[in-house]
Amino acid sequence: MDKVRVALQATDPLSRAGLAGLLQSRPELTLLGADQRTVDVLVVSVQRLSAGAVAALRRAATETGAPIVLITEEITEAELLTAVDCRVVAILPRAAVTGERLAHSVTAAAGGGAIMPPHLVGELLKHIERLQRTMSGPYSANRSGLTAREIDVLRLMAEGLDTHEIATKLCYSQRTVKNVVYGMTQRLQLRNRSHAVAYAIRAGII
Amino acid sequence: MNTEASPPYFAGELFLTLAAEGRLVIEAVRADETIAELESTLAVIRRRLRIMAVWEAAPDRRLDDVPEEMAPDVVQALFGEQLAPGRLEAAAIEIPKYIEALRRARRPALPGERPEENPKVF
Numbered sequence: 202m203d204k205v206r207v208a209l210q211a212t213d214p215l216s217r218a219g220l221a222g223l224l225q226s227r228p229e230l231t232l233l234g235a236d237q238r239t240v241d242v243l244v245v246s247v248q249r250l251s252a253g254a255v256a257a258l259r260r261a262a263t264e265t266g267a268p269i270v271l272i273t274e275e276i277t278e279a280e281l282l283t284a285v286d287c288r289v290v291a292i293l294p295r296a297a298v299t300g301e302r303l304a305h306s307v308t309a310a311a312g313g314g315a316i317m318p319p320h321l322v323g324e325l326l327k328h329i330e331r332l333q334r335t336m337s338g339p340y341s342a343n344r345s346g347l348t349a350r351e352i353d354v355l356r357l358m359a360e361g362l363d364t365h366e367i368a369t370k371l372c373y374s375q376r377t378v379k380n381v382v383y384g385m386t387q388r389l390q391l392r393n394r395s396h397a398v399a400y401a402i403r404a405g406i407i
Numbered sequence: 408m409n410t411e412a413s414p415p416y417f418a419g420e421l422f423l424t425l426a427a428e429g430r431l432v433i434e435a436v437r438a439d440e441t442i443a444e445l446e447s448t449l450a451v452i453r454r455r456l457r458i459m460a461v462w463e464a465a466p467d468r469r470l471d472d473v474p475e476e477m478a479p480d481v482v483q484a485l486f487g488e489q490l491a492p493g494r495l496e497a498a499a500i501e502i503p504k505y506i507e508a509l510r511r512a513r514r515p516a517l518p519g520e521r522p523e524e525n526p527k528v529f
Contacts, residue, residue, distance in 0.1 A: 282418045285425065315430045322433060325425075326441060328418070329505060333444055336498045337451040389489050404486045 204231040205311040206239070210261060211246035212254070216295075220246055220272070223300040230307060240265055241311040244303070246272040246295070250280040258287035268310040272298055278328055285325065290317050347406060351385045354378060356407045359398045417497055419504025426511035438513040442506055449502045455484035456495055 207230050211217035224232045224244065233240055243265055247254040250273060262269060268290040276284065276292060284292065290313065291306040309318055317325075347355070350371075357367045364382075368375045382394060391397045401407045425431035433441075458480055488495060 279416050282416065282421055286421050288430075290430075315428070316432055317425070317430055322431065325422070325431070326433075326437070328416070329441055329445065332417070332498075332502075332505075333448045336494075336502075337448040400486055400489075403482045 204229060205308055206231050206233055206237075206241045207244055207307055208233050208235055208237050208240040208242075208265070208267075209244045209246075210235050210257070212248060216246045216272075220244060220298070220303070223298070223303050224307075226300055227304045230304060238265055240267050242307045243267045243269045244272065244307065245269055245289075248274050248295075250276060250284060255283055255287065258284065258289070262288040268313070268315045270303070270306045270310055272303075278331070281324055282328065285317070285321065288315055290315060290321060292321070347385065347401075351381055352401075352406060354381045355385075355398060355401045358382075358394055359402065359407055417501035419501040419508070422508035423504050423511075426508040431508065431512040432514050433509060433512045435513050435515045438509045442509050445502055445506050445509070449499070449506070452495055452498050452502065455480065455487070456499060458484045459488060459495070 207224055209217065209220055209224060209232060211220055221232060224230050243261055245258060245261065247257075250258075258269065258271075267288075269288050270291045270293065271284055271289045272293045272295050274295050281292070290310045293302060293306060353371055354367055357370060362370065364375050364378050367373070368378045371378070373381075382397070385391070386393070386397055389397070389400070391400060398407075422431065462481060462485065484495070
């Protein structure tokens, strides 16, 4: 069986050295130089998917056309979608990378080409599920656009407490409470405290 | 994967691209379930948009004048729009793209094939 030709890009020398060692130790893989254009799979290691990292991923995807195995510390839903757009077909948490897992991801990527493996498809379907929940359900406290602090203040306002009492209860300064109320009413275009409380109750936030 | 504090994020074009390039392939049963749920969500969104249009056109916007069974929908639609202006309109445009992408990505199960399990990435 032909060896899978792999190129490696890593943002820091330590990761590059460590990952190169793992890849070179696998008999089914051949590690080529990072500047090679004719590769089967590209392994990219970044700490976070910063704007620079995304630009590098896009460039690599365009230049090689190869599927990408991404190694990173953490990834958000938005970053996942961006990564998929850049031909990433597997994402490994940096702390969980072993020679075995890396080799498995690389060979699966080579075998499947750019077709996304089931676990990544599953993550994309979870994105759709979250979208549906957000768009079709009632607006609840955890996705109302209000912070936990704002909801705490709203609850106490609904109980009839004034600024001084709310500040005492929540261990904030009165200035903080006023800032929280001001920020909330401005952002939501509410006329006053009563309006804010009425909306919060009607929308099931408090 | 970290989804805390993720805003609603539409990626209909990305899904269409993935499906058109053959990179997104989804087993038929799962695709059909998701399409049905998306169609249901789209119906809710269109209903809220209709409610908002009626509300905007009403000469005297008083919640007390709204039939009792419709009042929660009116509040949901209007409050949602205050929290995230334009989100409903965007969803009404984006969700059909997801539906179309899933139709294109739909693949009948092969004989003897079991539904895929989806281990967590993060």
